[in-house]
Amino acid sequence: SQRMRMLKRQMECRNDIHRLNAAFLAIYQSLIPPEEERAKQNQLLALLEKLVCKEWPEARLYLYGSCANSFGVSKSDIDVCLAINEDINKSEILLKLADILQSDNLQNVQALTRARVPIVKLMDPGTGISCDICINNVLAVVNTKLLRDYAKIDGRLRQLAFIVKHWAKSRGVNETYQGTLSSYAYVLMCIHFLQQRRPAILPCLQGMETTYSVTVDDIECAYFDQVEKLRNFGSANKETVAQLVWAFFNYWAYGHDYANSVISVRTGSIISKREKDWTRRIGNDRHLICIEDPFETSHDLGRVVDKFSIRVLREEFERAADIMQYDPNPCVTLFEPY
Ligand code: GTP
Ligand code: MG
Structure with missing residues (x-):
């Protein structure tokens, strides 16, 4: 965390951070469907x-x-x-x-x-x-609503997720049949990341009063969905999308404890692999990167990742973090085809 503080200071000193942010916002704008x-x-x-x-x-x-x-x-x-x-x-x-x-x-x-x-x-x-x-596949319809509701709370979620998805597609790490992660997993990673910022940019909707609840396949899906009331939730945090992209990749490159941690949007926190019994390989589930599904909590969205693709993923996170830190033109280099 000392390294993180040092890097953070360096990032804040990138004297092109404003230009960089404008460039990320332009990429985001160009990806929005007409x-x-x-x-x-x-x-x-x-x-x-x-x-x-x-x-x-x-x-x-x-x-x-x-x-x-x-x-x-x-x-x-x-x-x-x-x-x-x-x-x-x-x-x-x-x-x-x-x-x-x-x-x-x-x-x-x-x-x-x-x-x-x-x-x-x-x-x-x-x-x-x-x-x-x-x-x-009613659970998918319900988790779609959850993601949409999170997106309404703070515009930076959609900006960050568009950049991350665009990066993942450009770099070939959005292919579940090749052992990398689904778009759904990347969006959950972004939501969790913004729940963890200090001050927080997103709340934990499943930890709040229930205003929406359905039971699907014996799973109770309940959360606070009156998100119009949360429009100012993240306003104490002034980070821009360029800073968030930098911190996101830095977290997954150097900050995440792959051996012990599970990211959980459901609880808005990191939980331990031990408590989920995700410490060993069972069948094809290896749990090398652990992303808990918010409703199907026994479901690890990282289950597709194997011992080869985890290296590919982590090298890509490191590449992205290093580009954000040192590259003169991150908005181009980050998305270079692999
Ligand atoms: P793109 O098509 O890449 O833009 O993204 P997408 O949001 O359509 O994502 P994806 O094709 O990965 O998945 C489509 C939807 O299926 C997601 O939004 C989820 O609702 C659902 N889904 C995908 N994978 C899973 C999974 O492993 N578990 C559950 N419960 N739902 C999933
Ligand atoms: Mg799709």
């Missing part, structure tokens, strides 16, 4: 609703993931959840759905019934948008 993309997404959702309701009048469609959690960059695919109360199995529904979509001229329709999360993929030639539809 309003007409939203209109196209809604147009596609309306079409899908029409088709689905013809076959299953009781079914409902929900947007989740980055098109609904406010962390979506321009030209993202959309994620849709079909909520349906029928006893036929998921594969049958997906195959039937694929049939329906195909006969309505949607393109590249593909049912992936054996995936970890089974889905139908499609591309809508009308809007040019690609879309994944899953069945009854």
